[in-house]
Amino acid sequence: MESLSTLSFKSVQEFGEELPYLNIGRARDWLPVENVGTTNKRWQIAGLPSTWEAMDQQALLDLDFTGNPILSYRVLLTKGHAIAKSMIAYYGEGQIGKFLDRLLTQYRGQSFNAADFLNVASEVGLDFNQWVLSTLEDTILPGFLVEPGTVSKLDSPDFDGTQYQTTFVVYNAEPMPGLVHVLWTTTSNRYIYWLDEEISRSDPIFIAGHHAKRFAVRSATPLTLTGVWIDPFLAYNRDAFEVQIPEYYKHADVKSPALPFVADIDWRPSETDAIVVDDLDPNFSTVMPDGNKGNFISFRNLFKSSDTNTVYIAGLPVSPEFLSLNEWHREFDPSAFGSYLRTFVLIAGGDQKTAARFTISLPQGGQWNLEYYVPRLAFGPRSSPIQTFSSIDWYRTRPADPNVPEEHYTITIKDGDTEWDEKFDIANANIGWNDIGEFELGSTEIEVLVSAWAGNKEVRVFADAIRWSPVSETAENEESSP
DSSP states (O other): OOOGGGSOHHHHHHHSSOOOOOOOOOSOOOOOGGGHHHHHHHHHHHHOHHHHHHHHHOOGGGOOTTTSHHHHHHHIIIIIHHHHHHHHHHHOHHHHHHHHHHHHHHHTTSOOOHHHHHHHHHHTTOOTTTTHHHHHHOOOOOOEEEEEEEEEEEOOTTSSSOOEEEEEEEEEOSSSOEEEEEEEEOSSOOOOSSOOTTEEEOOOEEEOTTOEEEEEEEESSOGGGSEEEEEESSOTTOSOEEOOOOOGGGGTTOEEOOOOSEEEEOOOOOOOSOEEEETTSTTEEEEEEOTTSSOEEEOTTTSOOSOTTOOEETTEEBSOSSOOTTOOEEEEOTTSOOSSSOEEEEESSOOTTOEEEEEEEOSSOEEEEEEEEEOGGGGSOEEEEEEOSSSEEEEEEBOOOTTOTTOOEEEEEEETTEEEEEEEOGGGOOSEEEEEEEEEESOSEEEEEEESOOSSTTBOEEEOEEEEEEOOHHHHHHHHOO
16 A cells, blocks of 8 residues: 555645545444544545445445555445445354454454455354455445334234334345344434434344345334334445335224234335336436526536535535535435435525426326325524625525415426426425325426525425326316215
8 A cells, every 4th residue: 555645635634634524324332432533534535435436336345455445444434434334243243253353363463354354264163255245346235225114003902002014125135135223212203413312223134145134113102203213234225225104193083903023025116107206216306497588508517616625426515614605515314205315305595596406208198196195304494604795694594484375486387388287385395205286298298397496595496206197087186076
């Protein structure tokens, strides 16, 4: 490895203490005070998009510490740490302790290869061929999907008082196995910024590739009043993600037998005709008017900051250190939509001159229903630092006021020559999917624009995902029947 003195200035800066802060990895372990600084650095490195891009390209056994030392060490810190935690959780501290003791005894001061590594494991009764070797040799990671949960009353005379059961399914959609924690809370705080005594945490759960687990969490109150999250050790999800659970009143009369906390289940994601466009899809962009031509042009790559601490994903800055008013940026959040990575795009202090755009090519025209996804953070206030010419100030935002009709999102649907302007009542919206309406589409090329203006500069606009679903003839006939 080359010395720091021979590296470029940018590389020295990357080795240094200042790293972009992306605000992911919220469900961290409790740390001894003396280890906080070191672990925080690893946590920051694990949040960088460049670290994940490097993990996609090089396996741990193929890291190039001479040709690319910075990214190699970042992959080692991120993936190596997660694999070590996974091995301890899966095999137990005692067995891994015996393995490390034997490995150090035989190879102290020497190098060893993968075959030596496996042989030592075998000597202490561990079979690393089962899944450990593949995590070292491959770049593939687990990828977890979660089925929306349900809440029911337990139908059992064995419990004193009413007991509730929240059930949901977690599916590993990739061939690589992985481990997860299930987190839940019975308080009114549904944010998961830190682990504390009010958040319950399961033992590590191993989920094989292309396998599913059903979870059943019991509580004295419906968990819809609080929250449930899945926290992977290392996966394409990158961070903990929230389990969507409908409001309990929709299940008030549902009773079910008591189920074990976790069980194997034969489950695959259900097929659907619905088509989703997410903020990370190529068909999403942020746009501005093209002069007097009446069209919009994408500008997400036009104004990149020269600040080396600003990180971009898909052309937009991610969780910038200082909020830039009237500029779109991207953030992570467990409540956001995403197949794996949970992100959304938002703007504060916006105006009517820019918009978030979702485009789609539908398989056919006809009657389609449009839905809009809203993350949890749209319903809470926030104070964000902004940089002025001489100092740092704070910009305060709030949710839309349900008593002020002007505070709404303006969503424009374009179908060739036809255009609809819909007022989306964000103040009374739900976390998750919200119905916008049904539209008779004569074209298959559709454009959905979400204005950056929501009636007040204190109200942020969130653009996460849209969903188009064909309206079946059966459903149309049912609606028209007397």
